[in-house]
Amino acid sequence: MPRAFSISADSIAKERSRVGDDLEKFDVSRVIALDELTLREMGPNDVQLRILAVSAEHNVDHAALADTMNIAEARGGKIYPGNSALGEVVGVGDLVKNVAVGDIVATHCNGEPDIYGYALRIWAYDQPDSIGWYGEEAMVGDWQVVKVPLDCGLNLWEMAALPLRAPTAYHLWRRAIGIFRVKVSREQRARINVLGFGGGVSELFLMLAHHEGHRALFCSGSKERREHLEGLGIESIDQNQFNRFAERDDVKAFNKHVKALTGGEGAHVVCDMLRGAVYPAGIAALGRQGVNVSAGWQLGMNVKHNSANLSVRQITLDHIHYETLDGVSAATELYGRVFKPTVHKEIYAFEDLPRAMEEMHQNSQTGIPIVRVAGDMPDSVKSLIP
Numbered sequence: 001m002p003r004a005f006s007i008s009a010d011s012i013a014k015e016r017s018r019v020g021d022d023l024e025k026f027d028v029s030r031v032i033a034l035d036e037l038t039l040r041e042m043g044p045n046d047v048q049l050r051i052l053a054v055s056a057e058h059n060v061d062h063a064a065l066a067d068t069m070n071i072a073e074a075r076g077g078k079i080y081p082g083n084s085a086l087g088e089v090v091g092v093g094d095l096v097k098n099v100a101v102g103d104i105v106a107t108h109c110n111g112e113p114d115i116y117g118y119a120l121r122i123w124a125y126d127q128p129d130s131i132g133w134y135g136e137e138a139m140v141g142d143w144q145v146v147k148v149p150l151d152c153g154l155n156l157w158e159m160a161a162l163p164l165r166a167p168t169a170y171h172l173w174r175r176a177i178g179i180f181r182v183k184v185s186r187e188q189r190a191r192i193n194v195l196g197f198g199g200g201v202s203e204l205f206l207m208l209a210h211h212e213g214h215r216a217l218f219c220s221g222s223k224e225r226r227e228h229l230e231g232l233g234i235e236s237i238d239q240n241q242f243n244r245f246a247e248r249d250d251v252k253a254f255n256k257h258v259k260a261l262t263g264g265e266g267a268h269v270v271c272d273m274l275r276g277a278v279y280p281a282g283i284a285a286l287g288r289q290g291v292n293v294s295a296g297w298q299l300g301m302n303v304k305h306n307s308a309n310l311s312v313r314q315i316t317l318d319h320i321h322y323e324t325l326d327g328v329s330a331a332t333e334l335y336g337r338v339f340k341p342t343v344h345k346e347i348y349a350f351e352d353l354p355r356a357m358e359e360m361h362q363n364s365q366t367g368i369p370i371v372r373v374a375g376d377m378p379d380s381v382k383s384l385i386p
């Protein structure tokens with residue numbers, strides 16, 4: 001039986017009781033446990049995967065903390081998490097046409113598309129009966145995998161950083177620029193100021209903006225991440241310089257700084273995946289007609305704004321969930337050409353996945369955390385392992 005990680009409602013309850021419900025003291029690694037899995041029988045449209053590498057994702061963190069909702073409990077007491085993986089196709093059903101045995105593919109996290117193609121639910125999270133890919137093997141539908149461009153110039157770990165984050169960034173960007181263009185034409189302002197706050201999704205968002213000729217500004221507390229983006233031509237702002245926006249005066253100073261950098265105009269687009277203290281800073285730094293986009297709430301779920309103030313400034317707040325299947329394929333085409341992610345310096349062994357999740361939770365990593373699942377890699381990717 002393949003090994004796979006699971007999160008159970010019992011282990012969440014045990015950890016919550018250990019720390020007296022204080023999420024500051026919660027240790028995610030105590031909740032994610034190595035387990036076993038029986039794969040379902042292959043159907044005509046199914047693809048069997050051997051998982052090569054996965055990236056640690058915050059929805060797993062949210063599932064372990066049960067802070068957004070207790071998803072393990074809601075799903076009957078246990079989930080198998082993980083919805084960002086690279087795998088080798090080891091078997092296909094009779095009707096599968098998009099991939100063949102030997103292909104290297106990426107997964108995505110769309111659980112069930114709505115009538116417009118957007119995710120109603122997320123795979124390995126709230127999609128009923130969905131089994132995730134933090135395991136050695138998986139059985140998936142053919143619609144859940146996209147061939148990765150192995151010749152894109154990225155190494156295997158960099159590619160493994162992208163299956164979930166790249167489509168999210170792609171969707172955020174097309175929404176943000178589309179909304180801004182409803183208000184301000186290209187003739188009026190061709191090159192806009194785009195600001196993103198620390199994190200893998202924001203980094204990729206800024207790479208898209210920069211690639212399209214816009215001015216991209218990355219505000220992060222991580223020196224390693226700032227340096228990586230500077231190497232790609234993206235300007236950086238040290239978030240620690242503004243005390244991580246702990247006080248109103250820090251937000252004011254940050255706003256002043258952004259306005260000074262942008263000739264008084266401010267940011268036309270802000271990507272804020274974190275909320276919490278970052279949210280007011282992002283709103284303050286927006287210029288007239290600005291757009292604030294988000295698909296995350298890592299530091300806080302609830303936000304407040306002054307409707308009159310945002311109306312007068314013509315500010316738009318946009319919330320997204322996830323890209324369509326077509327958008328996922330489009331984002332995959334941009335691996336290496338546009339998306340050049342930062343990867344954390346340690347590549348974790350499979351057994352160390354819980355520690356990778358806890359270190360992500362602690363924000364002590366230097367880039368996107370990658371876990372190597374397969375010991376023996378297929379020949380097609382051997383040269384892509386640094």
Ligand SMILES: NC(=O)c1ccc[n+]([C@@H]2O[C@H](COP(=O)([O-])OP(=O)(O)OC[C@H]3O[C@@H](n4cnc5c(N)ncnc54)[C@H](OP(=O)(O)O)[C@@H]3O)[C@@H](O)[C@H]2O)c1
Binds near residue numbers: 367
């Ligand atoms: N809807 C979707 O499809 C989707 C997809 C991916 C992610 N998300 C959500 O988006 C959020 C970010 O995900 P990600 O993958 O981009 O994260 P990530 O790569 O792990 O980065 C997280 C960032 O959080 C920042 N951070 C941590 N503690 C902070 C604090 N106290 N103050 C300010 N910044 C802090 C860090 O910024 P510094 O560099 O400044 O330290 C870090 O770079 C998560 O909530 C995740 O669930 C949603």
